[in-house]
Amino acid sequence: MSALPVAGDPAAPTAEDRAERQLLDACFLGPYGENDGLLEKLVVEFLRDHVYWRRNFHPEDPPAIPTGAATLPGYRDFEARMRRELHQLSAALKKSVPFHSPRYLGHMVSDLLLPGLVAQILALPYNPNNVSDDAAPVTVDMEVQVGLQLARMLGYPDDPARADCAFGHLTSGGTVANYQALRLALALKAFPVALRAAGVPELPAVAGGARDDHWRGDDWSAFNLGPRAGIELLVRWQAWLATLDRDARRHWRARVQAQRIEQLGLAGFFTRHLQLRVPVVLAPITAHYSWSKGLKLLGLGRDQLQLLPERGMRLDTDALEASLAECARQRQPVLLAVAVLGTTEYGTIDPVDAVVDARERWQAQGLGFGVHVDAAWGGYLATLFRNADGSLRPLQDIRREYRQFPQPEVHAAFAALGRSDSITVDPHKLGYLPYGAGAFVCRDHRAMALLAEDADYVFHTAAEADYLARYRHLGRYIPEGSKAGAAAAAVYVTHKVLPLDHAHFGRLPRQTVLAAEAFHLRAQRFATEVAGLAQALVPFAPDSNLVCLALNPAGNTEVARANAFVRTLHDELRCDPAQPLQLKQFFGSVTTLRPEALGAAETQRLLAAIGLDPATLDRGQVDGDDRLLILRHTLMNPYLVDHENGISYIDLYFEHLTRRVRALLAS
Numbered sequence: 001m002s003a004l005p006v007a008g009d010p011a012a013p014t015a016e017d018r019a020e021r022q023l024l025d026a027c028f029l030g031p032y033g034e035n036d037g038l039l040e041k042l043v044v045e046f047l048r049d050h051v052y053w054r055r056n057f058h059p060e061d062p063p064a065i066p067t068g069a070a071t072l073p074g075y076r077d078f079e080a081r082m083r084r085e086l087h088q089l090s091a092a093l094k095k096s097v098p099f100h101s102p103r104y105l106g107h108m109v110s111d112l113l114l115p116g117l118v119a120q121i122l123a124l125p126y127n128p129n130n131v132s133d134d135a136a137p138v139t140v141d142m143e144v145q146v147g148l149q150l151a152r153m154l155g156y157p158d159d160p161a162r163a164d165c166a167f168g169h170l171t172s173g174g175t176v177a178n179y180q181a182l183r184l185a186l187a188l189k190a191f192p193v194a195l196r197a198a199g200v201p202e203l204p205a206v207a208g209g210a211r212d213d214h215w216r217g218d219d220w221s222a223f224n225l226g227p228r229a230g231i232e233l234l235v236r237w238q239a240w241l242a243t244l245d246r247d248a249r250r251h252w253r254a255r256v257q258a259q260r261i262e263q264l265g266l267a268g269f270f271t272r273h274l275q276l277r278v279p280v281v282l283a284p285i286t287a288h289y290s291w292s293k294g295l296k297l298l299g300l301g302r303d304q305l306q307l308l309p310e311r312g313m314r315l316d317t318d319a320l321e322a323s324l325a326e327c328a329r330q331r332q333p334v335l336l337a338v339a340v341l342g343t344t345e346y347g348t349i350d351p352v353d354a355v356v357d358a359r360e361r362w363q364a365q366g367l368g369f370g371v372h373v374d375a376a377w378g379g380y381l382a383t384l385f386r387n388a389d390g391s392l393r394p395l396q397d398i399r400r401e402y403r404q405f406p407q408p409e410v411h412a413a414f415a416a417l418g419r420s421d422s423i424t425v426d427p428h429k430l431g432y433l434p435y436g437a438g439a440f441v442c443r444d445h446r447a448m449a450l451l452a453e454d455a456d457y458v459f460h461t462a463a464e465a466d467y468l469a470r471y472r473h474l475g476r477y478i479p480e481g482s483k484a485g486a487a488a489a490a491v492y493v494t495h496k497v498l499p500l501d502h503a504h505f506g507r508l509p510r511q512t513v514l515a516a517e518a519f520h521l522r523a524q525r526f527a528t529e530v531a532g533l534a535q536a537l538v539p540f541a542p543d544s545n546l547v548c549l550a551l552n553p554a555g556n557t558e559v560a561r562a563n564a565f566v567r568t569l570h571d572e573l574r575c576d577p578a579q580p581l582q583l584k585q586f587f588g589s590v591t592t593l594r595p596e597a598l599g600a601a602e603t604q605r606l607l608a609a610i611g612l613d614p615a616t617l618d619r620g621q622v623d624g625d626d627r628l629l630i631l632r633h634t635l636m637n638p639y640l641v642d643h644e645n646g647i648s649y650i651d652l653y654f655e656h657l658t659r660r661v662r663a664l665l666a667s
């Protein structure tokens with residue numbers, strides 16, 4: 001097999017490349033709107049279908065709007081106003097960011113997958129509300145199925161017949177999914193303490209899990225059972241309740257409810273348990289700001305978010321270990337340890353395997369906590385690691401398809417996903433679906449009972465015990481109330497058309513990883529091309545499909561001046577509503593390298609590599625000069641290399657960048 005299968009050489013695609021491309025040809029509307037005919041046909045077809053559905057509800061009901069209405073003045077006046085406003089909207093939207101274009105290398109967004117786009121347009125006029133099956137008899141089940149599809153991709157149990165099957169639901173985005181992770185972790189952590197406080201007698205073991213009643217010891221051990229034992233305890237409690245008569249059941253349920261953190265609030269709960277401190281969340285310094293929002297929203301407060309340093313651009317596991325040791329020593333409870341699978345800024349992959357290992361070690365020593373993986377960005381990369389039967393692909397098999405991807409550490413991180421407790425993944429990022437589609441998935445659905453809004457978390461009837469039936473009233477479990485069933489339909493249909501394994505959906509992220517590898521190589525060539533004018537460097541090998549570029553004018557040693565230079569370049573690469581869109585050659589974005597994230601040694605090495613003096617950090621006039629500004633490129637567009645016309649937009653981008661660097665620096 002040649003070294004660069006797809007993205008490297010647009011001029012000489014192999015037969016294999018062509019076959020692979022053809023499968024992608026019908027996936028999107030396309031940069032040029034190539035598939036406009038297909039999209040139009042589908043939309044019109046299903047719109048007509050919707051109209052027939054309306055008419056066939058009660059065909060005997062006559063039309064309520066008279067046939068000649070369209071000629072009447074009131075109607076025409078309304079139509080004219082509507083048209084005027086719609087035309088204005090349509091005109092205004094021409095200033096939108098051209099996410100569909102292979103010249104867009106900015107943020108985490110690209111073209112939309114046709115199956116999802118059409119499913120959403122098709123479902124909109126039915127207006128299903130996924131708050132419950134009363135308002136969405138069809139799409140609510142699709143949402144629960146999406147949870148199972150994602151669970152399988154991530155390595156969680158996905159068979160609803162299994163007692164410990166995973167569960168997932170959609171959210172407006174990764175932010176709310178991360179918040180849901182915090183809510184669930186807190187519910188699970190505090191529940192054993194509530195059982196103890198309510199004086200629940202010893203619970204008989206249920207099949208498969210006779211454990212010692214660690215939770216009965218003291219509040220600290222009850223608060224530190226950890227998610228698995230917490231879920232087991234919940235199941236035993238539910239089984240015990242079911243053996244009681246109705247009055248006793250009511251009595252015990254009310255007693256426990258009165259002790260739950262959801263009932264008492266943080267203030268009530270922690271004043272009753274003065275020995276317990278408010279728990280902290282440990283997350284890498286690269287964590288998305290939704291974590292800070294989540295802690296504020298939950299009332300835990302930002303102070304409870306402990307940010308850990310990185311090493312080699314990934315979560316520093318020694319720092320995690322030191323933090324956990326300190327927590328254990330101080331009797332400081334930990335709510336969650338967060339690993340990021342595809343950081344927002346750099347696309348780097350944290351060692352999920354090491355985080356779950358650390359959790360198991362510390363749990364055995366009495367410090368229990370949950371592990372959440374924030375895979376809002378990188379979640380769909382898991383398709384690259386999955387066979388159609390759900391099994392994990394060996395590292396060697398995957399490696400054959402790329403130059404460097406995946407690093408063994410990256411493979412180990414994806415292989416360990418199934419050992420985490422919950423995961424955030426955004427279909428509206430690498431799932432190429434319209435906004436309003438994030439997802440939260442937890443490993444064992446039984447924990448969700450603790451989030452139910454009505455305290456009646458015991459399911460008596462066979463129908464309620466049925467997995468699908470239970471989650472039809474989604475609104476009981478999710479942070480939102482009413483929400484778009486059309487979004488669920490879009491995700492579901494897309495996953496059916498492109499199953500979440502390497503041979504189907506995986507073709508898409510494969511293109512993006514190959515593009516990132518080609519981009520990395522091309523960046524190295526760019527560095528030699530501009531060597532006399534500027535020093536350029538890809539500061540770290542990309543873990544996935546984001547590639548950064550550090551730049552410094554030749555001879556300059558000041559961080560502030562390098563930042564000003566990159567800022568000027570970025571000003572030309574960013575969205576500017578005051579300018580006609582067509583003036584823009586390319587769209588890119590920026591991020592920063594912070595010494596507190598990189599560590600002193602790594603910062604020194606990087607700055608020195610492009611001729612900067614680390615002592616000049618924070619000497620500039622601008623606020624951001626305590627860090628290095630770098631260009632950031634998200635390589636998500638599947639058409640970055642146009643085999644049809646032998647064009648590489650990656651080449652074009654670097655040619656453009658070379659011209660800009662010359663124009664700005666050649667005197």
Ligand SMILES: *Cc1c(COP(=O)(O)O)cnc(C)c1O
Nearest residue numbers: 173174175288290344374376377
């Ligand atoms: C984008 C992102 C989020 C937030 O997701 P939204 O969908 O924007 O709410 C959270 N975490 C990571 C790692 C992300 O990349």
